[in-house]
Amino acid sequence: DAKTTQPPSMDCAEGRAANLPCNHSTISGNEYVYWYRQIHSQGPQYIIHGLKNNETNEMASLIITEDRKSSTLILPHATLRDTAVYYCIVRGEYGNKLVFGAGTILRVKS
Amino acid sequence: DTGVSQNPRHKITKRGQNVTFRCDPISEHNRLYWYRQTLGQGPEFLTYFQNEAQLEKSRLLSDRFSAERPKGSFSTLEIQRTEQGDSAMYLCASSPRGPNTEAFFGQGTRLTVV
Numbered sequence: 001d002a003k004t005t006q007p008p009s010m011d012c013a014e015g016r017a018a019n020l021p022c023n024h025s026t027i028s029g030n031e032y033v034y035w036y037r038q039i040h041s042q043g044p045q046y047i048i049h050g051l052k053n054n055e056t057n058e059m060a061s062l063i064i065t066e067d068r069k070s071s072t073l074i075l076p077h078a079t080l081r082d083t084a085v086y087y088c089i090v091r092g093e094y095g096n097k098l099v100f101g102a103g104t105i106l107r108v109k110s
Numbered sequence: 111d112t113g114v115s116q117n118p119r120h121k122i123t124k125r126g127q128n129v130t131f132r133c134d135p136i137s138e139h140n141r142l143y144w145y146r147q148t149l150g151q152g153p154e155f156l157t158y159f160q161n162e163a164q165l166e167k168s169r170l171l172s173d174r175f176s177a178e179r180p181k182g183s184f185s186t187l188e189i190q191r192t193e194q195g196d197s198a199m200y201l202c203a204s205s206p207r208g209p210n211t212e213a214f215f216g217q218g219t220r221l222t223v224v
Contacts, residue, residue: 032210034212042217043114043201043215043217044153044203046212046213087152093209094209096158097143097155098143098153098155100152100154101152102151103152
């Protein structure tokens with residue numbers, strides 16, 4: 001599975017959009033981009049995943065560049081409860097394990 | 111509650127003792143994963159089951175660690191002769207069969223070895 005690079009931390013004002021970047025320059029054609037988050041002392045929570053088209057669900061939007069070498073997770077209206085570590089993971093279509101990096105600590109501030 | 115369930119939530123044990131953790135996956139999820147997480151780090155993969163078959167084990171899983179999933183439903187993770195370095199959060203996840211499926215995690219078991 002390809003490696004990912006994320007900034008170690010980011011701040012966001014409450015009510016504003018949080019845009020979390022992820023680089024995955026070695027991604028291959030059949031690998032998906034997954035996003036999880038982990039709130040303190042809880043297990044990781046699935047957010048969204050995509051292959052090449054932009055995806056949106058009730059939690060977030062995922063924007064994948066045309067060359068698929070990077071992506072951005074967008075939380076449209078961040079709240080204090082969105083403060084967490086966000087992990088960007090690349091995984092094959094039939095991949096089994098998720099390989100977590102260090103993630104990005106997102107701090108939402110009032 | 112239909113989520114992944116892990117027991118116990120917390121365990122304190124003395125060095126050298128054996129401990130066992132249990133994971134109950136989401137019903138009908140045939141894939142089950144164990145991870146370990148230490149403070150400030152992302153979860154590290156330990157092992158993976160498809161039904162009752164253990165298909166992958168990390169090099170992190172030393173001889174003191176053993177995992178089972180005897181009937182393809184719940185799973186246990188045993189650590190023998192615990193060491194202080196085993197102190198961590200142990201996470202279990204499950205996912206349904208098929209490609210491109212998301213994994214759902216439990217709340218974890220926090221182990222402290224004193």
